[in-house]
Amino acid sequence: MSALSVSYAILFYFATAILVGGLFYKIRQYWRTPAPLKIATTPAPVTQTGVVLRMAREVVLFASLFKSNKWIWIFGWMFHVSLLLIVLRHFRYFVDNTSMIWFWVPLIQPFGKYAAFTMIIGLAGLWTRRILVDRVRYISSPSDHLMLALLISIASSGAMMKFVSHTDIVHVKAFISGLLTFNIQPLPEDPLLLIHLGLVATLMIIFPISKLLHAPGIFFSPTRNQIDNPREKRHLAPWAAELEAEKAK
């Protein structure tokens, strides 16, 4: 086995451990921290079903963003939907296509294929705003620019392999199946592929230590996930209840 294949295998095990471990740690932290104040932004749903629908509207359609800024919404939504399609398309490297439950993987291929372009357009639009709009430029730090550069590079190197210079995907799939069964297989030594995979591993590593935490974070946002029923049902966090009990003594 070449040293290169082994290093990439180690890199991906490491990146997966950081991604999974890091997200687990952050989600547990959000989960365990009490939310003492009833602060749903009104008009807010008054039932649990309503909250689920509100959250779905936010996650699927970016409803609040739509109200607030049409340009960010268009580019941002285009980028995220494309990203989703592309991630789903990549399932073909991970699953056994003879099994029934993966019937949708072949169906999604053409959509995932062209999503590369909409993803790049969306990201380029967001980046243009970040550079041209004075207010957005003011709030950006180097990491905000680099994040967009990283995602654009991943999308372009991927699109290059699809539309310009094909890589040997049969061996790529063998390499990934090998990773999944802890039986390392050779990775094709195609520079584009190596760049693409290296950048993806980087993205996985920085995910739990960067602003990409907005993805789990949105589900824990008290202004969006609370039922608006402060009069019907008293809202009391454990530490607030303790304070109250102490006072009553």
Added chain:
Amino acid sequence: MADFEVPELKETVEIPKYVDGVMAHSAPYKAKPQFQEALGFPGELMENWQQVALEKMTDLRTRYRSFQVYLDACVKCGACTDKCHYYIGTADPKNMPVARQDLLRKVYRRYFTFAGKYFPKLVGAVDLTKEVLDDWYSYYHQCSQCRRCSVYCPYGIDTAEISMAAREIMDSVGIL
């Protein structure tokens, strides 16, 4: 008095280009030490105020999910930048909701996140200095905690939660 241009009222709101520092001078008068002490606060800026402030930040982060999630989740999309009336009225960039939050977030990042500890410049993290504290005192008191920005943020990030926390931290180090 600082140079200050009163914006003209037009049919539709015009979002001003930002002008650095126009409202930096504006801050409330500090309460007298004896009034602060009566409320259980130190009354004057403590010797080891940095340490106390950071401890208070951790205390609040572990008691308020809103505070912890909002410090992490902002993607700097800019959707809230033109939504605060204090920004529209003054053009001071630190009155943009996200920039107001960042006054605290950049300190959070410096002391409590991997990226901020090891690559502060990359993520805009800074040490907790007297200048930062002065900025807090000025700009966290220029937020009316109206929560308008929270309506427009894709994650509902509520600057009022952040400025409440900042004021609590400032109380605890003796600048009420």
